[in-house]
Amino acid sequence: MMMKSELLSIQTLIQNYFLQRLMQQRKVSYHTVCSYKDAFRLYLRYLEDVHGISATKVSINHFDLEYLQCFCKYLEEKRKNKPVTINNRMAAIKSFMQYVAETAPEYSAISKRALMLPAQKHELPVMSFITKEFNALIQVCDTNTFIGARDKLMLLLMYNTGVRVSELLEIKVSDIHGADSVNHASVIIHGKGRKQREVPLWETTVKYINKYLKTYTAECTDYLFINKNGDELTRSGVRTRINKLVSQATAQVPSLREKTVTLHTF
Structure with a gap:
């Protein structure tokens, strides 16, 4: 049998x-x-x-x-x-x-x-840092539109917290704590292995979060980042937006041509 x-x-x-x-x-x-x-x-x-x-x-x-x-x-x-x-x-x-x-x-x-299949060997690239380039990316976000306003918030949170993209997309409005006090605000990050960590938020980030939520109200159970159809934003969606912003900002800051700005850069 x-x-x-x-x-x-x-x-x-x-x-x-x-x-x-x-x-x-x-x-x-x-x-x-x-x-x-x-x-x-x-x-x-x-x-x-x-x-x-x-x-x-x-x-x-x-x-x-x-x-x-x-x-x-x-x-x-x-x-x-x-x-x-x-x-x-x-x-x-x-x-x-x-x-x-x-x-x-x-x-x-x-x-x-x-399971004997070996991993592909690769060289770890030297990570570039971005300062004036980041400001240029922020400036090309058209905050008069939902997509532009969301992109700016996305950039600010990635730059402020250093989250992975998967972690960024897991953030809900309810994960933002103390937004009414710019000096004590933080965000709960849901990491790998279902581990959580609390990351302080800068004053500029908190002020923009408050402005964003007042304009684009969301329930406390909603994900912070959604697409134009109201669905959860995806990794490919974030990648597409970053690539477009980099392309637009390059005209203002030519040094972007010499740097590889990916999701991991932040």
């Missing part, structure tokens, strides 16, 4: 990994789940486009080391992904294969080989 785990298809394992392991057991953030979903969508699309294997026909064998190595090469050569991006994609798949090793031991040999 077959054991229950032997009846598990790769599709069932993926479903259980997201619904049970990530969301129920580990309670990872919404943005982490979205990031992992993107990695799987990209991999399944790769299997279909390159190997002719549709999502319904994928098996555990298609997560073996050889397939993953070819996928890394595909990301590098076809999609022009940098090592950091490739490592992030593979971290999601390797996390899944660790789950497979624990829950479906009959696949332990494949899981072990998959």
Whole structure:
């Protein structure tokens, strides 16, 4: 008689990994789940486009080391992904294969080989600092519009607190504390591993937060950063806005051409 785990298809394992392991057991953030979903969508699309294997026909064998190595090469050569991006994609798949090793031991040999995939080597870039460039970015934000006003608040909070983008997007209005006192205001940051930390806010940041909330009122359960449709702002949305602001500010501060201003710069 077959054991229950032997009846598990790769599709069932993926479903259980997201619904049970990530969301129920580990309670990872919404943005982490979205990031992992993107990695799987990209991999399944790769299997279909390159190997002719549709999502319904994928098996555990298609997560073996050889397939993953070819996928890394595909990301590098076809999609022009940098090592950091490739490592992030593979971290999601390797996390899944660790789950497979624990829950479906009959696949332990494949899981072990998959987990042997080495990380891509890359040089850590020298981080640029921005001062007058930051002021130029602030100045090109058109605060007469919702998008411009939101972009300015986004820049101020990133510069003030040094939050990761995923942390920035998790901030709710209720996480802003003491905004009525510019000298004692702070924001609660929800970090990795469901850890929280409280970060003091500068006077200029607090004053702008108050001005922003008076103009664009929100309930205490609402996320601070939303898009024009009222939905939560995404990582790609933040990246798009930063790139546009950098492009606009470069005309005023040419030194921006010599610096790489990314989400991590802040």
